Amino acid sequence: MDLVDLRRWELALARGGEGLARRYFTPGERHAAQHLAGADRTFVEVLGHLFGVKESVVKAAGGLPATGRLADIHVGIPLEGDAEEPWHVRLGGPLGDWARAERLDVVGASTRLESGMALAWTAAQAAGPRS
Template identity: 60%
Template sequence: MQIPNAARRIPEHLHSAGVDLVDLCRWERAVERCGDSLAQRYFTAEERRTAREWATDDRSAADVLGHLFGVKESVVKMAGGLPPGARLADISVGIPDDGWGRGPWTVRLDGPLAHRFEAERMEVIGDCVPLVDRMALAWAAVRTSDAAS
């Protein structure tokens, strides 16, 4: 997928957004090197389960985690950094039940990062699409809850 096509999936009426490029080969090497400790540090139990469920012959669980990691990094950039006491596992990314690539993914925030957006009634969404050469383009955006309907 080319970048202009990926950008068409970003919704209108945004408050702020962040993007990240993920080198999936590099990500998979990191997972191989660090094993479960990396996955447990950055991902919720639900995200790790989702990665196993979405793994196919063409897409490993580490590849799925790489896409989720890209969305998490996009959230951090969108928010201007992690507030004190926050961690990447406080950002939970959900792939829709109806399939990979079917629209924005839900992003649930916990901890200090959640407080920033709950007070302003904002919803965070994101997605990650494959590009060429085992690269992926991830994005996260925040919009007011009123714009979501």
């Protein structure tokens, strides 16, 4: 699990700008955040939720490998459909190697708390049988 202070996240992204967003998020994640932004949540808030899921993946994996990047963790936040369903998480780079070796499928999600925080989580389960 990970808690993200969405106000602090907004300040961090304001300081780091587009470069920070490109380092942490895939083009698909940035596109999804733009698509999901609206009256009830901003682009930056959606990115904050995605960041929380990525951080919870890092915790579950025991840390980010030396050559790993947060952009190696792709959070498949749905653009439509059931908001209650967990989001598929696809791992690349060294984390992807680890997940394949351990035969893990990863999911996660995040929700906004009244305190202005986001509560994000990740869970892994054994993948189906090898073929």
